[in-house]
Amino acid sequence: MTTTTENRHALPTGYQLQDYRLISIIGHGGFGITYLAKDTKLNHEVAIKEYFPNDLAIRENDHNVHPKSHQDKENFAWGLERFLQEGQTLATFQHPNIVRVLRYFEAHNTAYIVMEYEQGQSLSSAIKNKGTATEAFLLEIVSPLLEGLQAVHEAGLLHRDIKPDNIYLRDKDHSPVLLDFGAARYAIGSRSRSVTTIVTPGYTPFEQYQTKGDQGPWTDIYALGAVLYRIISDKIPVEAPKRVNAIKLREEADPLPPATKIGRKHYSERLLRNIDWALEIAEKDRPQTVSQWAEALLPPPSPTEQAKPVKPVNRITPATTSAATTRCGSTTAT
Incomplete structure (x- = not known):
């Protein structure tokens, strides 16, 4: 995964967010920012998604996130609750084809989901x-x-x-x-x-x-x-x-x-x-x-x-890892 350009709403590079030191931004959109970070206790890299709906929220100089208005406060809180629910649910999955959530927490008046980070595209x-x-x-x-x-x-x-x-x-x-x-x-x-x-x-x-x-x-x-x-x-x-x-x-x-x-x-x-x-x-x-x-x-x-035992949940054949699989290109959305 390649890093993206800086985002003016993001936490600064090198910032210590609980157990994690932020290295770079690897993604951002209208509802969140995703960072590459290092777990300073376990000494490995993780991806951290921050709840940041930029139409509703601003970040102050103390790095805390605040809704822009009273109406935005209600919508911000509504989305934050569901962001945390999503993190809680995804953390229960142990599936190789679903992003692995390691933990989730609240800080800076917003919330974060910590995910496993792997090289890829x-x-x-x-x-x-x-x-x-x-x-x-x-x-x-x-x-x-x-x-x-x-x-x-x-x-x-x-x-x-x-x-x-x-x-x-x-x-x-x-x-x-x-x-x-x-x-x-x-x-x-x-x-x-x-x-x-x-x-x-x-x-x-x-x-x-x-x-x-x-x-x-x-x-x-x-x-x-x-x-x-x-x-x-x-x-x-x-x-x-x-x-x-x-x-x-x-x-x-x-x-x-x-x-x-x-x-x-x-x-x-x-x-x-x-x-x-x-x-x-x-x-x-x-x-x-x-x-x-x-x-x-x-x-x-x-x-x-x-002839192999199969799970009753579905009839889907596991993926192969054929050398014929082709990989190329940039990270632009299509």
Whole structure:
């Protein structure tokens, strides 16, 4: 993972935050700042995510974070509570494809989530200028992500912001990790009715644009389907509201070309058909659970794999670490 430029709202480099000395900024957005830090007691590097919704909060000279107004105070506290709940829940996971949370704590009138840090790059970086990705590459990525996502859903959570920037590929074995769950961001956006703060155009399904949209596992499935579509087409999918407007308001064809059409020269019909299934506009028309989609999407296991004991939770084949996996590019979001 590469470091990013400095952020004027961030804590200074070298700052001692409890047991951690901040080394650099490795990510920042509208709702938080992520630091690379060194655990000074255990002598290893960690990533620390700070809750900092910059539309609602400011940092004073004493490094404490304060809401900008009384109205912001309510929304800030609402999001902070959900940020801590997210940290608490993620800390219970011991899954190789979900970001590992080591601890969480409150300080400076805000909160922090301490995560395991590993060398790697975002999927966004890996696919940039990569050329045509192989089907083997796609399956190596999606199979373990489905396992991780199913664990999340079984815990009663949704990710709500799956996109190439939030999927991390480890350098050591190219295995994927889901990052940056959107609980706090979604809580604030829903409360303030600011839809633009809680969606990622192209990856967000239509129900997330609605205040009372029916969200469930199918919401994350749409987003992961959009990630696969991005890889096979080299284009970000058409935004969900534009698709709805074209079909329902103007009675035109869906402006999103089907995966079965654009990828037929390079990918199996099975893969393409199931990408299209995940990208259905209506929630009821998509796979309703990860296991349902996985059973249709992934090739059946070989006789050797069938002979091995499997977990009853799903029928997802573990990821391989083939040397054919290609990695390249920068850390720019796509």
